[in-house]
Amino acid sequence: MTHKVLLLPGDGIGPEIAAQAKRLLQACKEAGLDIDVEEGLVGGSAYDVHGEPLPAETLDKARAARAILLGAVGGPKWDKIEDLAKRPEKGLLGLRKNLGLFGNLRPAMLYPQLASASSLKPELVAGLDIMIVRELTGGIYFGQPRGIEERDGERVGFNTYVYSESEIERIGRVAFEMAQKRHKKLCSVDKANVLEVTILWREVMERLAPEYPDVELSHMYVDNAAMQLVRAPKQFDVVVTGNMFGDILSDAAAMLTGSIGMLPSASLNESGQGMYEPCHGSAPDIAGQNVANPLAMMLSVAMMLRYSLGENAMAERIEAAVGKVLDDGLRTADIASESMQTIGTDAMGDAVLAAFAQQA
């Protein structure tokens, strides 16, 4: 069966890293993978052409695809758009919501070759392998009511942090099942000392636990979790949390691995359809300079092969190719330690492709 894949380069460094993913997909095709890759516009680049960040055409293509690969969206050029619904980030949120991609997997894994690039001491991060399971279509990102309005002579901004039991239960199940496949430890992160919505979150996680007797469930408040992540990150196996806490904790976890430029992610719905993207953004500060690290994007291709296309061997081949390139001492600027030579985005892409070809 031909797998349909939609590539959405987006903005900033998005097109630069997406170009490397595209070459990698072509190499996979040549190695026997049956895929059909289409492209589309999302984010600021879609706004510039269609006046909206998620044109109907892109959404239709996304619905028809088994998997979507997205570079990144956003940038200062579009930050002044008054209508929040037209901002590039809304394109991304719209894709997540419309496709029901509630299960966001954000692995933070340290390649041993990058121990010295981490901001923590090598002994604290050696062997680090955390999976953050972030709820992606609910919580404060989508809760109603929301807005900015005039009250008693001044403007008031408000959002609503809301989760239903069923939303908590389905992300809980993703996390428990993930823990079962890994080291059987699940830490649920909440703010149940203050927020009712997370009191319910904790209750539902507790209620699910007996169904997964082999998994050890623990709970942690989010402020402590942020602290523990930089104090002793290896205590974590799988972490499950809501949309906003997951956004913040996954960036912190990313840095432990050396650079946010290394972290891929998967966002899945009930049917296994998925969107795959690096955890980082469009990095406007380095866009157009051929210095962005394309590895998070290329590793997102590997996650796509594993989680939506069922092509595990090809996924492993990509991951092994990335390992080989790091073994060879090749580094983009973000993961280079002092005195190491650095290479650009294209050259890193070339190196991964060469290593991928060698794995055959």
Ligand SMILES: NC(=O)c1ccc[n+]([C@@H]2O[C@H](COP(=O)([O-])OP(=O)(O)OC[C@H]3O[C@@H](n4cnc5c(N)ncnc54)[C@H](O)[C@@H]3O)[C@@H](O)[C@H]2O)c1
């Ligand atoms: N998924 C997404 O599309 C996504 C995610 C986060 C932020 N954003 C958007 O991106 C824009 C910039 O946001 P930000 O600056 O807060 O976050 P960012 O992740 O874009 O950048 C943070 C820092 O990390 C660096 N960085 C990021 N990716 C890198 C890579 N591949 N290689 C090397 N260095 C890299 C950047 O240069 C910057 O210094 C905003 O418009 C934001 O809304 C989009």
Ligand SMILES: CC(C)[C@H](C(=O)O)[C@@H](O)C(=O)O
């Ligand atoms: C760009 C933004 C909407 C997005 C989020 O907050 O989810 C990003 O930070 C992410 O982590 O994917």
Ligand SMILES: [Mg+2]
């Ligand atoms: Mg984020």
